[in-house]
Amino acid sequence: MKSLKLILANVLILSTLSANDISKEELGRMLFFDVNLSKNRTQSCATCHNPEVGFIDDRENGVSKMASLGDDKKSLGDRQAPTASYAKFSPPFHFDEKKGLYKGGQFWDGRANSLEEQAGGPPLNPIEMGLKDVKEAVSRLKENEFYIENFKKLFGENIFSDDKIAYEAMTKAIASFERSDEFSTFDSKYDRYLKGEYDLTPLEDLGMSIFFSNNNNSCAACHVLKGEGKEGETFTNYEFHNIGIPENKSLREKNGVKDKDLGLLANSNVNDKNQIGKYKTPTLRNVAVTSPYMHNGVFKDLRTVVEFYDKYNNKERTINPETNLPWDEPEHKDTISLKELKANAQNDRKIDALVAFMRLLTDKRYENLIKE
Secondary structure (H helix, E strand, C coil), rough: HHHHHHHHHHHHHCCCCCCCCHHHHHHHHHHHCCCCHHHCCCCCCCHCHHHHHECCCCCCCCCCCCCCCCCCCCCCCCCCCCCCCCCHHCCCCEEECCCCEECCCEEECEEEEECHHHHHHHHCCCCCCCCHHHHHHHHHHCCCCCHHHHHHHHHHHHHHHHHHHHHHHHHHHHHHHHHHHCCCCCCCCCHHCCCCCCCCCCCHHHHHHHHHHCCCHHHHHCCCCCCCCCCCCCCCCCEEEEEECCCHHHHHHHHCCCCCCHHHHCCCCCHHHHECEECCCCCCCCCCHHHCCCCCEEECCHHHHHHHHHHHCCCCCECCCCCCCEECEEECCCCHHHHHCCCCCCCCHHHHHHHHHHHCCCCHHHHHCCCC
């Protein structure tokens, strides 16, 4: 109900704008919330990237948010929708010759080079928004006189003479909205701490010290780009790694997928078997409110994730606290980033401290969503 109210509010606001004062960002906002851009007119970008909950899909779908239900109300993917917050900072997908690994792009496997490419994917994906092709998508746009008027204003009078170009214009508008400050506010308690506007608790202070210590834990190896105390830190270096995530059996029972997820190797730009099972390091911004975790949503609790990392260095960390059973085997064993995962073993207080620190990375408007 809240999502529907938000959609209606955005449509109402934008529908009052004239062609003379609307921007690409504002047009993109309207498109982002438009359910008419899906086959059965039930799903928008905001359905799977809800701004009210950290730009994730918070629908239960019978699988506890582990993956998104398609517009047909039956299709279920094998990966969860990552948060769209702070996505604009991911560089284009490329191979870093110096480090010898892939970086950047959008989606878990980096297959979209930019936000524009990412925005163009879901509407035409048969298990997501389900439109048949670009022509059908553009025909949906042309049903709306407001779109016709403002697309011509922003992209030229002849924008609808070529469906492909018109569709690309749609993705450019959506990407403009996704690049707005609404998606990346940098106003968490951590950001306020850097400005002298928030005092850390002793546990948060300990967690920060552990987090940024390369010698103490493995967090900084992949989740630090600029460095401790630097403003604008996105808490990901955009690299691809295999950290030994197990298959999500509960999800597989629901979606019927039997084949292993190839990870980065599923990216058509990658033809190296050594990349199998690797996924893009996600931002830790809003991580406390964007559960479940990992590409397949296999873990529900943030503390479980930290314990999972610790199991690589702590012989006593043998049990998954969510199942009370030994950790499941990795879906892909041979390409695990053991070098990056190497760290000191953490005791329970240090685990609690790391979780406390990561909770600090929640945007101010989502702080009320943090579960105590």
